[in-house]
Amino acid sequence: MTGSNLSSDVSKTDLRRQARDIRRGAHRRLAGMAGAAIAERFLTLIPWRTRPVVAGYWPMADEVDVLPLMTALAGQGGALALPVVVRKDAPLAFRRWYPGMTLEAGPHGTRHPSSASPLLRPDLLLVPLLAFDRHGGRLGYGGGYYDRTMAGLRAEGGALAVGIAYAAQEMTALPIEPHDQRLDWIVTEDAAWETLP
Secondary structure, three states, rough: OOOOOOOOOHHHHHHHHHHHHHHHHHHHHHHHHHHHHHHHHHHHOOOOOOEEEEEOOOOOOOOOOOOOHHHHHHHHEEEEEEOOOOOOOOOEEEEEEOOOOEEEEEHHOOOOOOOOOOOOOOOEEEEOOOOOOOOEEEEOOOOOOOHHHHHHHHHOOEEEEEOOOOOEEEEEEOOOOOOOOOOEEEEEEOOEEOOOO
């Protein structure tokens, strides 16, 4: 698979705009089958059985649908959580989730469990994104929530970060700043692989 080429002088704002267009097109073409294909690849190739708590996300707009994967993990006895935005510039918190749970509306169009659901510390994160590269570089939405969260979890002993994307979202290289956290694995509808050092 070859990534899209980027000019080194493209701003992150322009890059996000381009990446959104690419993801939107992939979603139109593949949304009906990508979730099941990603679930199959994840379950057979990712070392998730040693990670008892998996944090997913509630898909918004044209994000890849991880609900088939999360439902499969729940069926195999996995403890699942969804992210909660606590406040701006803070890491995400994670509350216990199960299929069929009623969710509350959150900021930025998110949905999450209520405060009655217990907080969990994830051992594995399913991370949404706009673009990725083979070295685990990730282009997010610009809020820094996942970078702060991954940094905090890694400082506390680690958590595996798995980027979930359409294959079309791959870029040859992404601009990486000191605060940007790299992904450990990438899973698309076509493949799953551990990122390069």
